[in-house]
Amino acid sequence: MTLCRRCAIRCNIERVYGNDFTAPSQVDAPAEDDPGFLALLDDEGRVEPRDAMPEAYRKTLVRQIAQHAHSEIIGMQPEGNWITRAPSLKRKAILMAKVQDEAGHGLYLYAAAETLGVERADLLDRLHAGTQKYSSIFNYPTITWADMGAIGWLVDGAAIVNQVPITRCSYGPYARAMVRICKEESFHQRQGFEILHTLSNGTPAQHAMAQDAVNRWWWPSLMMFGPPDDASPNSERSMRWGIKRHSNDALRQKFVDMTVPQSHALGLTLPDPELAYDEASGHWRTGPIDFTELFEVIKGNGSCNVQRMAHRRGAHERGAWVRDAADAYAAKRAARTEAAVA
Amino acid sequence: MSADPGTQRDWPLWEVFVRSRRGLSHGHVGSLHAPDAEMALRNARDIYTRRQEGVSIWVVPADAISASSPDEKDAFFDPAADKVYRHPTFYTVPDGVKHL
Numbered sequence: 001m002t003l004c005r006r007c008a009i010r011c012n013i014e015r016v017y018g019n020d021f022t023a024p025s026q027v028d029a030p031a032e033d034d035p036g037f038l039a040l041l042d043d044e045g046r047v048e049p050r051d052a053m054p055e056a057y058r059k060t061l062v063r064q065i066a067q068h069a070h071s072e073i074i075g076m077q078p079e080g081n082w083i084t085r086a087p088s089l090k091r092k093a094i095l096m097a098k099v100q101d102e103a104g105h106g107l108y109l110y111a112a113a114e115t116l117g118v119e120r121a122d123l124l125d126r127l128h129a130g131t132q133k134y135s136s137i138f139n140y141p142t143i144t145w146a147d148m149g150a151i152g153w154l155v156d157g158a159a160i161v162n163q164v165p166i167t168r169c170s171y172g173p174y175a176r177a178m179v180r181i182c183k184e185e186s187f188h189q190r191q192g193f194e195i196l197h198t199l200s201n202g203t204p205a206q207h208a209m210a211q212d213a214v215n216r217w218w219w220p221s222l223m224m225f226g227p228p229d230d231a232s233p234n235s236e237r238s239m240r241w242g243i244k245r246h247s248n249d250a251l252r253q254k255f256v257d258m259t260v261p262q263s264h265a266l267g268l269t270l271p272d273p274e275l276a277y278d279e280a281s282g283h284w285r286t287g288p289i290d291f292t293e294l295f296e297v298i299k300g301n302g303s304c305n306v307q308r309m310a311h312r313r314g315a316h317e318r319g320a321w322v323r324d325a326a327d328a329y330a331a332k333r334a335a336r337t338e339a340a341v342a
Numbered sequence: 343m344s345a346d347p348g349t350q351r352d353w354p355l356w357e358v359f360v361r362s363r364r365g366l367s368h369g370h371v372g373s374l375h376a377p378d379a380e381m382a383l384r385n386a387r388d389i390y391t392r393r394q395e396g397v398s399i400w401v402v403p404a405d406a407i408s409a410s411s412p413d414e415k416d417a418f419f420d421p422a423a424d425k426v427y428r429h430p431t432f433y434t435v436p437d438g439v440k441h442l
Contacts, residue, residue, distance in 0.1 A: 050412045104389050111373045120375065121351035177372070330377035
């Protein structure tokens with residue numbers, strides 16, 4: 001038992017959650033290898049917004065959460081492309097709900113990033129300027145309705161495998177956002193599987209359309225897990241910090257093991273002649289992954305990079321009047337209230 | 343975030359609290375930006391209760407919340423640390439005594 005060391009209480013009368021981060025230069029930020037910080041992580045403790053944290057930890061989180069948020073809102077585009085052409089009212093309602101979810105996921109994540117002392121407006125500027133990235137998977141085109149199925153089944157399936165471990169991320173707000181997101185993603189994956197299952201059991205042309213979509217999305221989905229472990233220089237540090245819980249290759253293997261049996265249930269093949277079950281390890285083994293294409297897409301040479309960015313910037317600019325109108329309305333009502341009080 | 347609203351680049355920040363069902367208290371679920379309280383409520387409904395996660399929502403301007411400082415958490419919460427007699431387990435009860 002200890003006695004109270006200090007009785008003077010200095011309350012922090014600042015914002016409790018977002019944007020309340022004292023500028024890093026003013027904080028006694030612990031060093032990266034600060035024993036107390038590492039002990040907190042080793043103890044599975046959680047870091048919360050106003051805690052002191054190593055500057056590199058904060059920056060890594062801002063970059064990762066921002067990229068994740070950008071991916072959610074850019075991810076609305078490939079599917080938004082099909083809302084007007086969904087084959088039935090039911091499919092249209094489902095697709096609209098899914099695209100709305102992606103917008104919501106982006107907002108949860110921007111809010112989580114803001115607890116680290118950045119502003120959403122700045123993050124959007126950086127996305128629009130091309131200095132922050134989004135997932136390359138959204139730079140592929142969605143040319144048929146079956147792509148809605150393949151995205152839900154494979155792309156959202158891979159995203160779930162990637163994201164479930166982040167629900168245990170050492171940074172509290174990011175982990176809590178991921179809990180909400182993962183709950184919602186499971187509907188996304190199922191609706192995709194259902195689309196493919198329906199097409200696969202439909203006419204020969206529908207079956208062929210489903211197969212073609214799976215052929216195009218399989219390899220890019222595997223690449224969503226990032227480069228192989230021996231070519232992923234930052235992974236080790238992120239794992240030390242409890243931001244990342246499993247290696248890229250381990251997550252990719254988990255996805256392959258879950259997905260291959262599902263492809264059998266769909267009656268569709270995966271475009272990998274070397275894909276085989278390894279009795280000894282109990283894992284499905286894929287052929288070698290050609291990452292040269294992924295690196296081209298990351299560099300900006302994917303088929304939709306330019307289109308996605310142009311659309312995002314355009315949407316932001318065309319929405320300016322809505323933001324201005326909301327501001328003007330709020331100001332007018334505030335002035336009226338003030339006048340009434342006076 | 344600048345203190346001067348004239349240079350603010352985004353709408354004010356609101357903290358969102360949701361009562362998930364009657365009988366439970368409101369719990370913090372996250373934050374959002376909105377120009378005024380009414381829009382904050384509508385946005386909170388669309389962002390945080392799309393799947394009937396709540397029956398009541400509070401939105402509070404983030405800068406209206408005063409918070410204890412994490413740097414002071416030891417000193418701030420220490421006064422409770424040496425008062426184990428506030429817990430029933432502190433007391434010995436003779437064998438055989440029931441309903442105590």
